[in-house]
Amino acid sequence: MSDKVTQQQLLPHLFREEYTKMTAVLYRHFGLKHIEIAEDIVSETFLKATETWSIQGIPKNPAAWLYIVAKNKAKDYLKRHTLFETQVKDAINTDELQFESDFDFTQQAIDDSQLAMIFAVCNPSNSIASQICLALQILCGFSVEAIASAFLTKAETIKKRLLRARKNLRQDNFQIKFLSEEAIQSRLDVVLKTLYLLFNEGYFSTSNDHLIRQDLCSEAIRLMLVLIESPSTNTPTVNALMALMCFQSSRLEARANNNGEIILYEQQDKNQWSQELIEKGNHYLIHAFSGAVYWQTKYHLEAAIAYWHTTPTNNDKWEHILQLYNQLILIEYSPITALNRTFAFAKVYGNEQALKEAEKLQLNHISHYHALLGYLYADTDLKKSIAHYSRAISLTKSALEKKTLGKEIERLNKKQH
Structure with missing residues (x-):
């Protein structure tokens, strides 16, 4: 396989895997008021990869190459603004945007940054619809066109919605550099509701002809994993919602035929159910009931209902x-x-x-x-x-x-x- 063909396959994969991780770290550094700077730097990084790899070939470690280039571009940006501070001081709050000798792209930094951005994006001052759109764009790397397609809405409408939501985000005083316990407690319910609705948009998708949108379901689960893997948010309620998503996702392949038509529950081929996801659902459900009174949240009840739907026939x-x-x-x-x-x-x-x-x-x-x-x-x-x-x-x-x-x-x- 030629480098050109490999590059065409590799870059979209890397974009989906690494874009949101890179931007999360830079968002956390530059602050919510300057989130566009982070996005521009990462976009320029992928553009440079497209140009460089087509000439020099794909590097041995493409992901590491991207992180190094992004880090260098961020440092260059800050150096330029340090040199010309007198010319741009009215546009930039220098207390907020400070030069650092290095950027931390370790796994822990990425995890912490993604967690902080999930809580930042789920801003109660925005409508739930706007929060979901922001989550798809900022946390999942979806284009405006892809979001418009998911909601069966004109791209221009989505652009306006995102502009308003981003303005509210920039004006928010939410701290993403140091995510406090108080901040987590104040927004966790909003975060879970947003991710729940994001998953449902994929699973039930009333707004699109593609009734099952596996990409949306996958992104919701990926963001839930960030919550699960952080000790500060690995709560019984978070585990309950994760269990629900795993149980529901286990039947995705069986819910539609090759033409995309829905297959009702009783007519589904149980051999197509993912046992791996069912086992993961069982794992999270056990943790969900650890010290929790299950009727206190709807996620516990819905997860338990989904559990029974995935069990073998029982009288x-x-x-x-x-x-x-x-x-x-x-x-x-x-x-x-x-x-x-x-x-x-x-x-x-x-x-x-x-x-x-x-x-x-x-x-x-x-x-x-x-x-x-x-x-x-x-x-x-x-x-x-x-x-x-x-x-x-x-x-x-x-x-x-x-x-x-x-x-x-x-x-x-x-x-x-």
Whole structure:
């Protein structure tokens, strides 16, 4: 394989693996007011790699080469501003942007910097949607176009959202050089909510035709690992959310066919479930219950529900799931939780009893509500089942979900004839 082909494959991989680590260290050095400086330095580093490697070939240790170049560029930048301080002193706070003889790119420095930036990005002054966009751009290295694609939004809209969010970030007095215990406690709930919603955007993805966005799920798990690996944030609640993500991710491959169409839980090939991720989920779930009262957080309950979904067939499985949903709905009601509880109710008490529960919800404006009613009526009233599936199709914005529901209608129509 030629160097050129290897470079074309290697640089995107290195960008995804190293970009956010490099920027995190530089963000922490330059401060939130000057985050663009860090991004420019790292971008210039990758540009130089593209130019240099195409002529001289790929170095023996490409990642180390990138860190050395980034370090040198950062030091050169600070030297220039030290020399011309009198010309730029109005634009730069010299107490905040100080020259250092070296930059620390050790693994510990990278881990500490990434942790600090996660807490900085999850700024309560920004909306949750803006926090997720910032997380994708700053913490995950996603382009504006990629973020717009994930949210099925115009790139210009995302640009404006990011500009406003970055302005709030620069104006924030949050300290990222020394992440205090007080700062962690004040923002941990916001951080977990942001990462939870980021994962859900990938796992359920109501805003994109690609219902399963594995890249978003992977990034959420990667950021959760940063929390898990830090003693200051390795709490039972963090472990509960990590367990949930592992259990849910274990079924990603089985949730869609080759055309990207959703495969319902009961029809999934269990051989495609990742046993490695299930075992990791079990590991984190054990730590989540260490000294924790599980009903105190929704993450514990949702992780326990996800655990039962990944276990082999068990006569009491759905009874356990229903009990957990009964507790979850008391902690934090949501229409989706109510619908999922009703599905579990049907598994325990039958479709006829579940229909009575479902009709109490009166969620007529939600596609998933009519999809559930379509499922519950399928064995007893084909006409009603088809009518609800049709209503679900009219309410969903997802082309793939429309296709999946349409196939159910086709199946039921064949049973009528």
